[in-house]
Amino acid sequence: MCSVRSDTFIITIHLPTNKSILKWYNDFIPRGCICDQRKGHFICPAVSEEVVDKVRDAFVRSPKKSTRRCSQELKLPQSTVCKVLHKRLRFTPYRLQLVQKLYPKDKEMRFEFCHSLQESMENDPGLLSKIIFSDEATFHLNGKVNRHNVRIWGTQYPHANLEFDSDSPKVNVFCAVTERSVYGPFFFEGPSITGQTYLEMLQNWLLPRLQAAEGDGYIFQQDGAPPHWSLNVHAFLNTNLPNRWIGCAGQHDQVFCKWPGSPDLTVCDFFFWGYVKDKVYIPPLPKTIDELRERVTEALRAITPDMLQKVLMELDYRLDICRATRGAHIKCL
Incomplete structure (x- = not known):
């Protein structure tokens, strides 16, 4: 930790530890990114176009299918199915709205x-x-x-x-x-x-x-x-x-x-x-x-x-x- 003094206040900077630098390095080598996947900011490059096509075909055939059901059918994590739907396919989960026909x-x-x-x-x-x-x-x-x-x-x-x-x-x-x-x-x-x-x-x-x-x-x-x-x-x-x-x-x-x-x-x-x-x-x-x-x-x-x-x-x-x-x-x- 180091401190930088200005005319009106002191800014405290926490320098990264050796442990943090090693973790970032280990994350970057296999993935090419150090973003936290749990926060939804990262789509794993391991999701291939073949997987994307399988998810797309599954929901084109059955748009009412749940993400849980799709993950069971395709043997994929449910989180991967959700990320493919939202980030790669740009699909939206629409709610039903009952309306009458208008002339x-x-x-x-x-x-x-x-x-x-x-x-x-x-x-x-x-x-x-x-x-x-x-x-x-x-x-x-x-x-x-x-x-x-x-x-x-x-x-x-x-x-x-x-x-x-x-x-x-x-x-x-x-x-x-x-x-x-x-x-x-x-x-x-x-x-x-x-x-x-x-x-x-x-x-x-x-x-x-x-x-x-x-x-x-x-x-x-x-x-x-x-x-x-x-x-x-x-x-x-x-x-x-x-x-x-x-x-x-x-x-x-x-x-x-x-x-x-x-x-x-x-x-x-x-x-x-x-x-x-x-x-x-x-x-x-x-x-x-x-x-x-x-x-x-x-x-x-x-x-x-x-x-x-x-x-x-x-x-x-x-x-x-x-x-x-x-x-x-x-x-x-």
Whole structure:
């Protein structure tokens, strides 16, 4: 160790020991590099083009293959497979993203909706805090598609389908979300939601709660699900919330603005239900409908106002992205 004195401070320099110099020499002779392999800064030259080709062929044949499975098949260390995928092949492990097909007209409607809503937000900075986002979701006893643990290796984003059993016991749940709180859950009776049962929920459960907590300044949002298209539902909203509701509406409906039928723009779709289902389907999975309902209720209690405020900030960002892409899907990889 030696010290170098300057006008204002002293710099201490630790000289390498003989042991360190010998280690660097022994690393450099066989590999031509003294980088620490454990930190991922070095790709061993021993990985031949033949090995790279084998890894490429393995994932071209089966993009959903795990790195562990590939290492077992090719008799290679898993770390070598990962380095070849990332560094040599430039493959990316894409997560599954479920989206609905968009037609040119759908993109135009999405763009117009985002443009109209952001214009209204400029005139009323507190507009997002007034919107009540709502949606229904189905919870099955057999669990859900675990997109978090599914990866598809490739150089471009894939389009894949996953199947699951839709005939298992289930519950249909309705919730409404604001900047401050969550209204719900409301559990529908019966295997499906009809326009009549949805209307009864609005009349007897949701609107009385909104009126008591939010007053007359809120704006109610619903998507384009079949029960929402009921003429009785539209008549009820036109009478009780004239120009204060957002939805897939007809020419004579009194709406604040028309909803474009987009699953990646509503708070419930891009955050709320995904968060709730991640909480509900933690192993061991629920075994009865009553247990499933209890888990849904507990998951909703875990949502805090701070989380909801951050989600609304994400919505504003998504409106920007949708406008910039002229209504295309918002991909969150």
